[in-house]
Amino acid sequence: MDCRHVKKLLDDYFDKTLSSREQDSVEEHLISCAKCREEYTRMERLIAFLRDTASPDALPPPDFFNGVLARAHEERGKGALPAETAPLGRRLRNFFDAVVGRPTFLRLAESIALVLFGFIIASGIFKQEKRPLVDITPNHRVNQANLPVETVAQATPAPTPVKPTVGEPVLNKSRVTDMEMAFKEADNPNASSLTPYANFQSWPPAGSNFTSLEDTRLRLVASPERQSDVIESIQRLKLNLYLSGESRFIPDIHKMERFVADIASATQEADNIYLNNLKTFQEAEQCLVDKKYLCAIQNYSTVSDRAPGSLMSFLGEFQAANVNYEQIGDYKAALTHYQKCIENYPSHYLTEDKKEFILKRIDLLTRNSADDWRPLKIYLKAKNRDVAFDQSLTLLKQLITDYPKCSLVRDAADALSFKIINGEDVSVSTAEDLIAFFQQCRERFEEKDLQQIFQFKTAEIFHQKMLNYPQAILEYNRVVEIDALSDLAEKARGRINTLYNYGVRFR
Amino acid sequence: MSALTVDPQIIKRCQEGDRAAFDELFEVLKDDLFRLIYSLMRNYDDAEEVFQECVIRLFRHIGSLRDTERFAHWLYRMVANQCNTHRARNSRRSYIPLEEEIEVKAEDFVFQSSMPDNPRRALMRKELMQTINEHISELPPRQRTAVLLFDVDGLSIKEVAEHLGCSEGAVKFNIHEGRKKLRISLGPILKFPMDEGAK
Numbered sequence: 001m002d003c004r005h006v007k008k009l010l011d012d013y014f015d016k017t018l019s020s021r022e023q024d025s026v027e028e029h030l031i032s033c034a035k036c037r038e039e040y041t042r043m044e045r046l047i048a049f050l051r052d053t054a055s056p057d058a059l060p061p062p063d064f065f066n067g068v069l070a071r072a073h074e075e076r077g078k079g080a081l082p083a084e085t086a087p088l089g090r091r092l093r094n095f096f097d098a099v100v101g102r103p104t105f106l107r108l109a110e111s112i113a114l115v116l117f118g119f120i121i122a123s124g125i126f127k128q129e130k131r132p133l134v135d136i137t138p139n140h141r142v143n144q145a146n147l148p149v150e151t152v153a154q155a156t157p158a159p160t161p162v163k164p165t166v167g168e169p170v171l172n173k174s175r176v177t178d179m180e181m182a183f184k185e186a187d188n189p190n191a192s193s194l195t196p197y198a199n200f201q202s203w204p205p206a207g208s209n210f211t212s213l214e215d216t217r218l219r220l221v222a223s224p225e226r227q228s229d230v231i232e233s234i235q236r237l238k239l240n241l242y243l244s245g246e247s248r249f250i251p252d253i254h255k256m257e258r259f260v261a262d263i264a265s266a267t268q269e270a271d272n273i274y275l276n277n278l279k280t281f282q283e284a285e286q287c288l289v290d291k292k293y294l295c296a297i298q299n300y301s302t303v304s305d306r307a308p309g310s311l312m313s314f315l316g317e318f319q320a321a322n323v324n325y326e327q328i329g330d331y332k333a334a335l336t337h338y339q340k341c342i343e344n345y346p347s348h349y350l351t352e353d354k355k356e357f358i359l360k361r362i363d364l365l366t367r368n369s370a371d372d373w374r375p376l377k378i379y380l381k382a383k384n385r386d387v388a389f390d391q392s393l394t395l396l397k398q399l400i401t402d403y404p405k406c407s408l409v410r411d412a413a414d415a416l417s418f419k420i421i422n423g424e425d426v427s428v429s430t431a432e433d434l435i436a437f438f439q440q441c442r443e444r445f446e447e448k449d450l451q452q453i454f455q456f457k458t459a460e461i462f463h464q465k466m467l468n469y470p471q472a473i474l475e476y477n478r479v480v481e482i483d484a485l486s487d488l489a490e491k492a493r494g495r496i497n498t499l500y501n502y503g504v505r506f507r
Numbered sequence: 508m509s510a511l512t513v514d515p516q517i518i519k520r521c522q523e524g525d526r527a528a529f530d531e532l533f534e535v536l537k538d539d540l541f542r543l544i545y546s547l548m549r550n551y552d553d554a555e556e557v558f559q560e561c562v563i564r565l566f567r568h569i570g571s572l573r574d575t576e577r578f579a580h581w582l583y584r585m586v587a588n589q590c591n592t593h594r595a596r597n598s599r600r601s602y603i604p605l606e607e608e609i610e611v612k613a614e615d616f617v618f619q620s621s622m623p624d625n626p627r628r629a630l631m632r633k634e635l636m637q638t639i640n641e642h643i644s645e646l647p648p649r650q651r652t653a654v655l656l657f658d659v660d661g662l663s664i665k666e667v668a669e670h671l672g673c674s675e676g677a678v679k680f681n682i683h684e685g686r687k688k689l690r691i692s693l694g695p696i697l698k699f700p701m702d703e704g705a706k
Contacts, residue, residue, distance in 0.1 A: 011683050042690050042697040047658050053636050054546040054659040068559045069533050076566040
């Protein structure tokens with residue numbers, strides 16, 4: 001498990017929502033990787049900080065609660081919103097459809113009205129005087145000196161600009177911001193009634209291309225041009241709702257404002273990803289010029305991982321494949337990248353010539369016509385279903401013998417034992433041959449992890465093919481004795497236990 | 508488990524306009540409601556204001572609640588919206604003098620069970636809390652609410668999703684993003700445990 005994968009799982013690991021296997025893998029990684037461990041410690045501290053500063057050490061005094069209760073009773077006497085007669089979502093959707101479907105001259109008139117409306121609101125005509133809250137200061141607050149400052153500030157609208165905050169959605173169009181602020185400022189007593197929200201579950205409206213905010217975010221990464229359409233539609237709908245003069249629509253207008261803000265925020269996020277990716281892509285190109293091929297591949301991979309499905313991601317994938325193929329000679333990686341180019345991206349990213357180019361290379365890599373790529377060629381041929389069983393075994397043995405330094409040795413050992421254990425009509429002598437071969441390999445290879453793998457494969461054949469359990473226990477014991485791959489040793493211990501229990505039960 | 512659960516009979520009586528039932532409802536809810544709002548606002552003054560707004564709205568609009576079983580979701584969502592609206596309103600107030608921001612007033616510690624050892628430590632702790640609050644305020648409303656309800660109030664993903672009226676996937680995404688942003692923005696503070704940070 002690598003750091004990038006672990007970082008993705010860190011939240012779930014912290015919340016203990018991973019499967020026990022994944023939980024163990026992450027834990028193992030955290031033990032060995034200082035950087036991820038630090039990230040995890042920061043996560044633990046963050047939550048501890050949040051919790052530690054979250055609860056009041058004492059509740060307000062009874063006077064405060066009594067004051068609030070009295071004020072709430074008084075306000076209740078002024079009446080609540082009338083109950084809705086039909087689901088609001090449906091009515092709004094119909095309304096939306098009707099608005100969008102109007103003739104052009106009406107839309108034009110609406111646009112003019114919209115601008116006028118924005119202007120009126122910006123002039124502050126709809127601002128209402130803010131009602132003071134119950135005075136909560138005298139009984140338990142000493143800092144009454146603050147009060148005059150607030151009173152003065154409320155009487156004079158703040159001339160200072162809105163403080164920009166990181167992460168808050170920033171709207172592109174000033175009139176949208178004006179309207180949003182005006183609605184918030186209006187402080188209509190009915191403004192935050194939540195009942196209509198409960199009825200208004202069907203937003204975004206049917207017929208729009210956005211099924212949810214998540215979906216919106218993802219789509220906008222691919223097609224930011226949609227945002228202006230959606231924002232326009234919402235603005236039109238909002239204006240019409242407002243002009244209809246019914247205050248019960250105000251909560252829904254607020255909801256739409258938030259939707260617009262979310263779109264703007266998503267678009268901004270998409271822009272940021274695009275700009276970051278562009279920068280990384282340029283760095284990768286520079287690495288190529290400087291002949292730092294591994295660095296280039298790393299940058300291209302970053303680009304392709306950052307915004308999956310995007311054109312930039314596709315180009316990153318394509319370039320990573322090319323560098324692997326042309327400069328480094330890591331054909332396995334090149335093949336994976338080329339295959340991703342074909343399988344994971346929309347077909348219109350592939351121009352005809354590029355498609356031909358990629359398919360040709362994939363063909364070259366998979367059909368083993370490349371003379372300079374013998375180990376993989378042999379491996380793929382051995383795995384080919386059309387190749388006879390015996391020939392396949394010979395090829396895999398040849399691969400292990402001729403290319404001991406190749407990373408495919410492990411895959412070949414896996415393939416060999418798999419074929420013997422699961423193959424039909426495999427004779428005992430063939431299995432014994434392979435055990436002897438693995439024995440030779442154990443002696444020949446100096447790497448302990450490889451020795452352990454061959455030992456484990458031997459044990460597996462005794463266990464699952466020959467059904468010689470006492471011998472299998474002995475062989476698994478040898479696996480445990482080799483100090484290299486802890487997970488393999490653990491697996492062997494598990495098998496020993498199973499076999500032992502099995503023996504005891506059926507003796 | 509949500510704390511804001513109330514006997515449906517009380518709610519029904521409130522809907523019929525029984526004044527005594529409103530008093531009863533307030534008595535049952537007030538402590539938990541205040542704690543919840545404090546955990547979302549993380550500031551005494553703001554918590555009191557939002558608490559008052561929420562109770563007024565609760566009393567005015569409880570009549571329109573159709574399914575009394577969903578009272579807790581309804582209330583959670585209202586609280587979350589009120590907190591977000593209040594924060595948005597506050598973010599536009601820029602008239603508080605700087606001196607007032609950093610001055611440590613004795614009454615700020617009246618409600619703390621453990622009195623700070625000395626004024627310097629008190630100041631450090633106050634600044635630390637302010638910094639954390641500022642960074643929390645900078646999160647987008649959905650991420651902020653999801654992180655606080657899940658990590659601080661201990662609600663499950665499912666409960667948060669129900670309260671906020673969105674999918675569990677969306678809640679998970681928002682928690683993940685919110686935590687990530689806070690880890691980055693609070694990076695220097697998170698190098699030390701809370702006690703050391705306040706020293």
